[in-house]
Amino acid sequence: MSKTALPKGIHRVKKATAAGVVRYHYVCRGGPKFWDSNSQVVEGSLAYLAAYRQANTSAAEAARTHRANEMLTPDAMDEYRRSIHYRKLNARTKADYEKYMTNFEAEFAEDPIKLFEEEESLAEIIAWQNQWAHSPRMYDYSTQVIRRFLNRMRKSGVIKRHFFHDIEAVYRVNRAHLCWKPEEIAAVLKVATPAEMRIVVAMSEGGLAPADVGRLNRGHIEKTPKARRLLLDRGKSGQPTAIAATPAIEDLIDTMDDDQWLIVPALSGGRLTPERAAQIVRDLIHRANADGVIRVRPELRPYDMRGTAATALLRAGCGLNEIAVAMGWSIRHASKMIEHYARLIPEVTDEILEKLERAKASANVFDGDDKDV
Template identity: 45%
Template sequence: MQRTPRCPSLSKGESALAKPKISGVHIVRKETKSGRKEYHYAFRGGPRFWHSSMGPATGPAYHKAYARIMEKHQRVHFGCAPDSVSAAIRAFCDSIAFAKLKDRTQRDYVKYLDAFEGEFGKEPIKMFEESDSLIEIEEWKSKAFGHSVHAYDYATTVVTRLLNWAQKTGRLRFHHHNNVERHYKVDRSGHVWLPAEIQALLDVAKERERRIILTCSEGGLAPVDACALTHGNVRKTPRGRRLYFHRKKTNNVTSFPVTPALAEVIDTTPPGQQTLLVSLRGKRLQPERVSQIVKDVVRRANRAASQDASKTPVRTDLRLYDMRGTAATSLLRAGCSLNEIAVCMGWSMRTASSMIERYARVVPEVTDEVLDKLERAEQAQRRRQFDA
């Protein structure tokens, strides 16, 4: 039987913040556009349990991640049948299909796969060829994720992805978890930050908060893309500059013009700072932190508005991601074509058409501009009739 290293426990009095050496851990270092990254594997050829974007490889969290992956490795490889659900999950997590997923998606999948394994791990994977398995999966989802419609649907997605992979690799002949109804539906096209609301945030924001707000609202960037921006993403054009990058979510090429506000962010980036945006303490900015920073500024802006009637309050149901719609409507109002908007936002033509149609209905400035165009058209028609 292959023996694998056990997770060492911290000795009494040993500092949890000291960087302990775990025997057998295999570390791979890679140079990327955003800097050097480290990937930690339980052993050479073994499962990955840590990477540099998760934070420093020190302390209890690091040890816990190592212990968890080792316990799972032992359970899957030495404590379950090769045709079990646990073995299928392990093989899926080691597959190229899983490796192709983004790091954030992998972390999300692991949470749901762990819960799924806890319920069905010892069962044979062939159980899902039976139609009654649908009832068991539904009961599990209701018990584990019934508190959240979004989490319930995400569990549906992960299980379907796992079973589709099992079918493609011959572990299943077929399964019944296809075309399962989704319940989480949301249309946030009506939630667009108005110019006055963005200005209300800027009025109370600190310098690093201001840079984050300007980048997301002017460039229409998702937090994960905004956090990764460097001077290498700034390209010269015949008449100015642009932000050029691949969206993390879709890998679509995005090319957005550098507006005066974005130019302010780029040109005032301190020398030696690797990314254009940093955390409030000057460290690497994490995408999960960006939303909370904006929420804090919203609360501060509304506190100021409650004390001064001349200030604009900000709607509390707005989210950071809604700033992408704000940027799209700005392009629409500037007279950009559908193709230009698609390129700038990193959307397909179909998505751009659908999104612009929605946003155009809810932005009051667009309505006023359409009214002006109609009035100018009527005046031109009357002049032509008079001249005739």
């Protein structure tokens, strides 16, 4: 093999000895020696290249070990942020992650990442998590974020192991039985201002979560062969969602001002945040219960309107696959949500279940693979 085919970066040194000049080859300047001219190996031969590769691998491993031994937790967190596994997350998820990541690196700012190879570090992480003991949901989310970070450090070779796995979740909730009744939605609409009504309609008719309502804008409006629809990617999951323009949704679009970009703006006219949307619904529940004869259950949340919207689509003749696309659900989940709603509203149980069974048969929901849409 010619010298032109040799690896780049080899550091060559000549030394005069009593027996003559001896040539030494190193993987790089300051790196390990892998060949000298006194050896029986011919320069450029397959054996020469094999010796280079072995020495280069050993040098790289030594460099990684040294780097890991010297790396502090904030440096490791920055490396995680540069990884494809973090960069591929959507903007909303990154923002959620950062709340815990920046807090974690501040807590362990002076500690080497190697600390988490020790079993005792588990107690230190749990002690850090206790700042969210008041919120089981936030506590579990911190578990998810830090476990993924440490898993990535282990898989990339920065640490050899960690003990922050098999952590039992503390947040348990089943809201499947909670679904807005038609009269409850009517009650909050009765006490709502026009701006507040737009929020309730987008959630109850479009099945939108608080995180997506404030994102709706003119760019999401699409013409269809017969009418219009709203087409957007859900902010949290990135799943495409097509919302049919029901008469109420049509009214949202048609009553926009000419210079209005957001379909459902905040009450002040700016961008509606998820937290504010949820608070507005809570306020409406309180006002409806104070002024009306129909009691709205205070435990209801905006997200619970999604089952109502899905069932309305079924009653309008949509198939399960169409409902799944509109809601950003799997077909199986759409089916379960509608069944829960049917149990909640006795007067429409027979009608809903009959249509649901026909929709299941048409979609073959229990026969094939159920994919998220």
